[in-house]
Amino acid sequence: MTTENLPDWVPASGHQLRLTGVHFDAIRVRGVRGEAVLHHLATLTDGAPGPVVREVAGGRWTYFLIPPETSYDFDWPPGATCFGPAARDQYVGIPAPHGNTYPLHWRCDPPVEGKFVDPELLHMVITAQLCREPW
Numbered sequence: 588m589t590t591e592n593l594p595d596w597v598p599a600s601g602h603q604l605r606l607t608g609v610h611f612d613a614i615r616v617r618g619v620r621g622e623a624v625l626h627h628l629a630t631l632t633d634g635a636p637g638p639v640v641r642e643v644a645g646g647r648w649t650y651f652l653i654p655p656e657t658s659y660d661f662d663w664p665p666g667a668t669c670f671g672p673a674a675r676d677q678y679v680g681i682p683a684p685h686g687n688t689y690p691l692h693w694r695c696d697p698p699v700e701g702k703f704v705d706p707e708l709l710h711m712v713i714t715a716q717l718c719r720e721p722w
Contacts, residue, residue: 592699592700593684593697593698593699593700594610594698594699594700594701596609596610596611596681597681597683597684597697597698598681598682598683599683600683600686601682601683601686601687601688602680602681602682602683602688602691603680603681604678604679604680604681605678605679605680605681606676606677606678607655607658607670607671607672607673607677607678607679608655608656608670608671608672608673608677609655610655611638611652611653611654611655611679611703612652612653612654612655612656612657612658612669612670612671612672612706613640613650613651613652613653613658613669613670613671613679614650614651614653614658614663614667614668614669614670614704614706614709614713615648615649615650615651615667615668615670615679616648616649616651616666616667616668616713616717617646617647617648617649617666618646618647618648620666620716620717621641621647621648621649622649623716624649624651624709624712624713624716624717625639625649625651625694625695627712627715627716628651628704628708628709628712629695631708631712632705632708635695635696636651636695636704636705637651637652637653637695637698637702637703637704637705638651638652638693638695638696638697638698638702638703638704639651639652639693639694639695639704640652640679640680640681640682640691640692640693640694641691641692641693641694642680642690642691643689643690643691643692644689644690645690649694650670650679651704651709652679652698652703652704653703653704653705653706653709654703654706655671655672656671656672657671657706658670658671658706659671659672660706661706661707661710663710663713664713664714664717664718665717666713666717667713667717684697
C-alpha cells in the first residue's frame with residue numbers, strides 16, 4: 588500500500604493517539620472475542636472488513652474503526668465499548684502502516700481514505716458473537 592492513499596490521521600511512524608468522533612469512531616472488543624468478531628466480519632466481507640487495530644499486549648483489544656459519529660446509532664451489547672463523540676475526550680491509538688508500532692498493529696490492511704468498517708454489519712456480527720444463548 589502506498590502512503591498517498593492513507594488518511595492524514597495515520598502517523599508516518601510509530602503510533603499516535605487520535606481523538607474519536609473526528610476522523611473515526613471505534614468499537615472495542617477484548618481478547619479472543621475481538622478476534623472471533625474480526626474473523627466472522629472478514630468472512631462476510633471477502634477478507635476486507637475495513638480498518639482494524641489490534642493491541643498485542645495487555646487486554647489484547649481489537650478496535651474496529653467506523654465512520655465518525657456513527658457509533659451511537661446502535662445499541663452495542665455488553666463486551667463492546669463505544670468510542671465516539673462524547674462529553675469527555677476519548678482517544679484510540681493508531682499505528683503507522685509499517686515499522687515498529689508495538690504494542691499496536693493493523694490487523695487488516697491500513698485504512699484507505701474514506702473507507703471504514705461497516706457499522707451496521709459490525710453491530711450484527713458483535714451481537715451474534717456476544718449475545719449467543721447458552722446451551
